[in-house]
Amino acid sequence: MKALNESDWPERSRELSQLLARAGLGDRAAFGRLYERTSGHLYAVVLRIQRDRAMAEDLLQEIYVSVWKAAASFDAARSQPLTWLTHIARNRAIDSLRRAQAQPRTESLSADEDDDRPDPHEALASEGPGPLDLLGQASDRRQLTQCMEHLSPPQRQSVALAFYDGLSHAEVAEQLREPLGTVKSWVRRALQTLKGCLERAAVRDDGKAA
Amino acid sequence: MDYANPRLADALAAQYVAGTLRGRARARFETLLPSHPTLQGAVRDWQGRLMPLTGVLPEQAPPARVWRGIQQRLWPALAPLPWWQRLSLWRAVSGAALVAVLGLTVLVASPPPAQAPVVVVLQSTGGDPTVAGSIVASFSGDGRSLVARPLTPVSLQSDRVLELWWAPAQGKPKSLGLMKADGVTLLSRGQLPGGLRGSGIDHMAVSVEPPGGSPTGQPTGPVVFYGKL
Numbered sequence: 001m002k003a004l005n006e007s008d009w010p011e012r013s014r015e016l017s018q019l020l021a022r023a024g025l026g027d028r029a030a031f032g033r034l035y036e037r038t039s040g041h042l043y044a045v046v047l048r049i050q051r052d053r054a055m056a057e058d059l060l061q062e063i064y065v066s067v068w069k070a071a072a073s074f075d076a077a078r079s080q081p082l083t084w085l086t087h088i089a090r091n092r093a094i095d096s097l098r099r100a101q102a103q104p105r106t107e108s109l110s111a112d113e114d115d116d117r118p119d120p121h122e123a124l125a126s127e128g129p130g131p132l133d134l135l136g137q138a139s140d141r142r143q144l145t146q147c148m149e150h151l152s153p154p155q156r157q158s159v160a161l162a163f164y165d166g167l168s169h170a171e172v173a174e175q176l177r178e179p180l181g182t183v184k185s186w187v188r189r190a191l192q193t194l195k196g197c198l199e200r201a202a203v204r205d206d207g208k209a210a
Numbered sequence: 211m212d213y214a215n216p217r218l219a220d221a222l223a224a225q226y227v228a229g230t231l232r233g234r235a236r237a238r239f240e241t242l243l244p245s246h247p248t249l250q251g252a253v254r255d256w257q258g259r260l261m262p263l264t265g266v267l268p269e270q271a272p273p274a275r276v277w278r279g280i281q282q283r284l285w286p287a288l289a290p291l292p293w294w295q296r297l298s299l300w301r302a303v304s305g306a307a308l309v310a311v312l313g314l315t316v317l318v319a320s321p322p323p324a325q326a327p328v329v330v331v332l333q334s335t336g337g338d339p340t341v342a343g344s345i346v347a348s349f350s351g352d353g354r355s356l357v358a359r360p361l362t363p364v365s366l367q368s369d370r371v372l373e374l375w376w377a378p379a380q381g382k383p384k385s386l387g388l389m390k391a392d393g394v395t396l397l398s399r400g401q402l403p404g405g406l407r408g409s410g411i412d413h414m415a416v417s418v419e420p421p422g423g424s425p426t427g428q429p430t431g432p433v434v435f436y437g438k439l
């Protein structure tokens with residue numbers, strides 16, 4: 001897990017690690033500062049997946065209650081704090097999803113229901129950037145764009161919908177109007193490509209650092 | 211399934227971290243995780259790969275009620291009201307002002323070390339339900355004298371006294387001496403760690419001890435007040 005050239009993720013690490021360590025010792029003020037520094041990000045992550053604001057607020061409370069309780073077990077040598085926090089947040093948000101709640105989010109996909117092949121960008125229109133745009137921005141920042149171009153647009157789109165918006169394989173399949181098996185293999189392929197890209201980027205960074 | 215197989219572990223961890231492993235498969239995976247180091251390693255690697263992708267999400271400020279709710283869930287006795295309505299806040303503010311005046315008086319009377327005093331408010335921890343209120347402590351600017359005073363007299367059993375402690379972020383507390391439960395205590399040079407800056411003081415606490423103070427050199431009774439520097 002080499003530090004990636006990713007915005008301020010590792011930069012914020014040291015401060016957040018210290019705050020987490022102090023929270024683990026029962027320091028409430030440090031926990032308050034941790035909340036100030038991270039809640040905007042975690043709320044954004046949760047809201048993408050759980051769009052019901054009241055539920056998202058409840059989830060955020062549960063997330064920070066778990067963080068307080070688990071803070072002592074955070075191991076700064078093995079994980080970055082934002083990575084650890086984001087995983088907890090995503091996990092809670094995904095667990096909160098029920099099929100019934102996930103369903104209405106796929107309503108406003110295509111203006112033209114008769115269109116057999118909805119334009120992917122239009123299909124993803126929603127408040128805030130679409131998941132595919134987000135994946136594009138993230139790839140730009142991590143200089144993975146070229147590498148990610150090896151994926152077909154539907155492959156990229158499947159993984160972006162699953163990852164950013166928390167859709168299950170079945171929901172992605174429904175949204176893209178593709179067979180479930182196809183979507184599963186797209187997501188698998190996209191994840192493997194991403195892994196390959198990141199490993200090569202890490203090797204590049206090592207080379208530069210040397 | 212053979213979860214020690216790195217390829218299988220990697221594939222499952224990828225789907226778990228990406229969020230596409232759902233339902234019973236997800237629950238089963240989470241049950242297995244604590245006892246399978248190969249899976250744990252794979253999950254950590256995938257978290258490191260995928261979580262930074264969320265860095266592009268524009269931050270969304272949660273409403274203030276979320277933080278209040280968290281405090282209420284974690285420390286129900288402490289957050290009954292929004293902070294600006296709490297009596298203890300106003301007591302602390304007026305107490306801090308009083309102590310600051312005392313500290314300033316000392317400063318004005320004895321120039322020149324013109325560093326501002328450092329005021330610490332120690333809040334009741336609930337460690338002893340009969341003890342409530344706050345204590346205000348003010349270090350002189352050079353850290354060589356300290357004034358401490360409970361905002362309201364602290365009622366104690368007749369055979370118990372209050373002892374004041376300071377401690378670094380990590381490590382054992384050190385005694386600053388006994389303090390009066392119902393008035394101003396002045397501690398001076400020799401009883402204090404010396405210069406405040408660089409002393410490593412992170413927080414202060416007050417414990418209930420037998421007459422004469424803790425026999426062990428460490429707090430033995432309940433810690434009843436606590437405050438960060």
